[in-house]
Amino acid sequence: MDTSLITTSTGLDGYRVVKHLGVVRGITVRSRSALGNIAGGFQSLFGGRLSIYVELCENAREEAYQLLIQHAQAIGANAIINMRYDANEVMQGITEVLAYGTAVVVEKA
Numbered sequence: 001m002d003t004s005l006i007t008t009s010t011g012l013d014g015y016r017v018v019k020h021l022g023v024v025r026g027i028t029v030r031s032r033s034a035l036g037n038i039a040g041g042f043q044s045l046f047g048g049r050l051s052i053y054v055e056l057c058e059n060a061r062e063e064a065y066q067l068l069i070q071h072a073q074a075i076g077a078n079a080i081i082n083m084r085y086d087a088n089e090v091m092q093g094i095t096e097v098l099a100y101g102t103a104v105v106v107e108k109a
Contacts, residue, residue, distance in 0.1 A: 001069050001072060001073055001077070001078060001079070001080075002078070002079075003069075005078060005079035005080070005106065006069070006079065006080045006083055006101070007079075007080070007081055007082075007083060008082065008083050008084065009081065009082070010081055010082055011081060012079060012081065012106055014108065014109055015079070015106040015107065015108060015109055016106060016107050016108075016109045017079075017081070017104045017105070017106055018104075018105050018106065018107050019104060019105040020102060020103075020104055021072075021075050021076060021077050021102075021103040021104060021105065022075070022102070022103060023100060023101070023102060023103070024068055024071040024072045024075065024077065024080065024100065024101060024102070024103040025067075025068060025071060025098055025099065025100040025101075026063070026064040026065060026066065026067025026068030026069070026070070026071060026098070026099045026100075027064060027067065027096060027097070027098045027099075028060050028063045028064045028067065028096070028097050029090060029094060029095070029096045029097075030056060030059070030060045030063075030094070030095055030097065031093050031094045031095070057097075060087075060095065060097040061085060061097055061099070063097075064085070064097045064098060064099035065099045067099070068080065068083070068099040068100065068101065071103075072101075072103040075103055076103075076105065077103035077104055077105060078104075078105055078106060079103075079104050079105070079106045080101040080102065080103055080104070081101060081102050081104055082101050082102045083099065083100070083101035084099070084100055084101065085097065085098065085099050086098045086100070
């Protein structure tokens, strides 16, 4: 799938939606290791950017995004519109990250 055809908008300029295939999603559940939490706690003592947690969040979002794309491709989509992220804490220290959107088939307008 051409990632330029994934958007948070409800449409794609220059393209016409010819078929809606429904909601697609990618979900991952992640936690930081005990050593990672210690390192993150140490970083937090000094304030500023917590790179340990930034990396964890970036990796979780990327994994959810790739799973979203796989789900869309599996049902025949060539684009995803209205794409969003959501995150919830499943339990202390364990977070679910969800990427979701509407799978569509588009053609050049």
